[in-house]
Amino acid sequence: GDSVTQMEGPVTLSEEAFLTINCTYTATGYPSLFWYVQYPGEGLQLLLKATKADDKGSNKGFEATYRKETTSFHLEKGSVQVSDSAVYFCALTQVQTGANNLFFGTGTRLTVIP
Amino acid sequence: EADIYQTPRYLVIGTGKKITLECSQTMGHDKMYWYQQDPGMELHLIHYSYGVNSTEKGDLSSESTVSRIRTEHFPLTLESARPSHTSQYLCASSVDRPNYGYTFGSGTRLTVV
Numbered sequence: 001g002d003s004v005t006q007m008e009g010p011v012t013l014s015e016e017a018f019l020t021i022n023c024t025y026t027a028t029g030y031p032s033l034f035w036y037v038q039y040p041g042e043g044l045q046l047l048l049k050a051t052k053a054d055d056k057g058s059n060k061g062f063e064a065t066y067r068k069e070t071t072s073f074h075l076e077k078g079s080v081q082v083s084d085s086a087v088y089f090c091a092l093t094q095v096q097t098g099a100n101n102l103f104f105g106t107g108t109r110l111t112v113i114p
Numbered sequence: 115e116a117d118i119y120q121t122p123r124y125l126v127i128g129t130g131k132k133i134t135l136e137c138s139q140t141m142g143h144d145k146m147y148w149y150q151q152d153p154g155m156e157l158h159l160i161h162y163s164y165g166v167n168s169t170e171k172g173d174l175s176s177e178s179t180v181s182r183i184r185t186e187h188f189p190l191t192l193e194s195a196r197p198s199h200t201s202q203y204l205c206a207s208s209v210d211r212p213n214y215g216y217t218f219g220s221g222t223r224l225t226v227v
Contacts, residue, residue, distance in 0.1 A: 032213040041221075043206075043220045043221045044216075
């Protein structure tokens with residue numbers, strides 16, 4: 001079945017460091033891929049998405065490229081800030097008859113220290 | 115600005131009490147979902163609905179029940195709360211369009227003592 005495997009955390013970085021959170025997927029067909037972010041005490045917010053191979057999603061300095069050949073959607077940011085401390089979830093969806101369910105990874109907690 | 119609202123944000127309640135967690139959305143989304151999030155962060159789908167009068171159980175077995183009498187409203191009920199129900203509960207909604215993703219509420223943190 002469809003699934004997402006995320007890099008285990010927690011990840012701790014100093015401010016202005018480079019961030020990569022790995023995400024790989026298993027799916028039949030052509031899924032859409034998402035990154036969600038959950039700040040402390042909040043629900044999940046959509047951070048970025050890509051709907052076909054080679055698409056790059058970007059938002060708030062974060063980027064991820066849909067790589068079909070490596071079945072990956074790694075999240076990157078060139079210079080993290082303390083305010084980026086949160087839990088990041090990779091997810092995929094495939095539209096099937098009557099369904100549109102998101103499959104989430106297990107989440108990666110990022111802590112950025114000043 | 116949230117278009118999907120969950121109340122209460124925090125709830126501490128005694129064992130055996132009946133509780134209802136509210137979830138409402140103003141976006142006209144047909145699809146709605148309840149997730150339980152454990153302390154390790156992982157999300158577990160416990161209920162979903164594709165529209166009015168449609169409810170289905172999710173991947174994780176749950177003693178809770180849901181109803182969908184109106185498009186905008188998807189409450190979750192626990193008839194008799196237990197300490198094992200202590201968790202974060204997240205509601206989400208979506209449209210029936212490819213690639214849309216979900217919109218989440220801010221969650222209800224439930225503690226059963």
